[in-house]
Ligand SMILES: NC(=O)c1ccc[n+]([C@@H]2O[C@H](COP(=O)([O-])OP(=O)(O)OC[C@H]3O[C@@H](n4cnc5c(N)ncnc54)[C@H](O)[C@@H]3O)[C@@H](O)[C@H]2O)c1
Ligand SMILES: CC(C)(O)[C@@H](O)C(=O)O
């Protein structure tokens with residue numbers, strides 16, 4: 001299937017000029033996309049809860065801030081950069097009544113639309129601009145003059161302009177500098193959840209912790225285990241990022257290449273493949289979404305406990321100690 005790709009030249013920023021864009025939320029994606037849109041010359045309002053600690057930060061960054069309800073009423077384009085598990089309640093309580101015919105509702109992840117948590121009014125555009133990157137890099141790369149690749153999708157086209165608006169929005173965020181792919185809400189939602197569960201976040205975190213535990217249980221020093229299983233991972237992933245697996249295999253020793261190629265498939269094996277298919281099935285049939293929505297309604301008991309258990313894991317304890325001895329490392333999490 002040919003993929004539709006778009007760059008700066010394919011997007012007309014002027015169709016967003018004269019419109020007010022409300023970015024709801026000022027977290028990882030919110031702070032990045034709001035500032036990029038603003039720096040691209042568009043009119044941006046940030047929507048937050050009264051008393052939010054992000055309020056001052058957004059004002060210090062030069063942005064106008066209002067409550068979510070006020071921002072929804074004032075804006076023509078409303079972008080949902082709130083935590084996925086909160087979006088439905090906030091939409092119905094504070095946003096829906098502020099939407100006027102011809103407005104646009106924008107997402108950076110399709111979860112709430114695809115799993116029926118938000119059923120938007122029919123007379124508005126609904127589109128997606130999803131940077132394929134953590135928020136802090138969305139901002140950093142924009143400031144450096146580049147951008148991160150992104151996805152666009154149209155769910156509802158009430159004005160006949162939804163795709164053009166999505167492209168202009170992606171340009172404002174900086175994504176058309178790197179390239180934007182066209183997809184659907186379903187495809188983005190299911191592939192995004194799959195990637196973060198089995199590979200990018202879940203798979204990598206489990207690989208790190210299990211490899212670290214095996215070395216420590218076998219009597220090796222935790223510091224050695226940390227460097228080997230965690231610290232060096234970034235350097236290896238950077239090579240893959242730059243030039244694919246080919247560049248990584250070229251750069252490491254023949255010993256690492258032979259050992260890696262023959263042993264890797266024994267570790268990530270047929271059982272892992274089955275677990276990946278099971279994860280995909282639970283994403284496709286909505287079971288994961290129901291579980292996560294209920295977790296949100298129950299005030300996140302599992303997430304809270306698992307975050308604490310992870311913080312207490314020895315790989316994190318030794319890592320914190322070692323990273324403090326390497327002040328040149330910057331986690332990037334404190335960047336604006
Ligand atoms: N984190 C990422 O890098 C990333 C990448 C791609 C897509 N996304 C998507 O972007 C969206 C936002 O995710 P995030 O990770 O940036 O969120 P986040 O948790 O980092 O930030 C959420 C923001 O919403 C605010 N907020 C929370 N509850 C609120 C309420 N009741 N009223 C008003 N404001 C409230 C918080 O203060 C914060 O500013 C999600 O749809 C997510 O799937 C995130
Ligand atoms: C950055 C990720 C993992 O790609 C995003 O999908 C998220 O949900 O934070």
Ligand SMILES: [Mg+2]
Pocket residue numbers: 109192193196
């Ligand atoms: Mg995601």
Ligand SMILES: [Mg+2]
Pocket residue numbers: 132133192195196
């Ligand atoms: Mg993602």
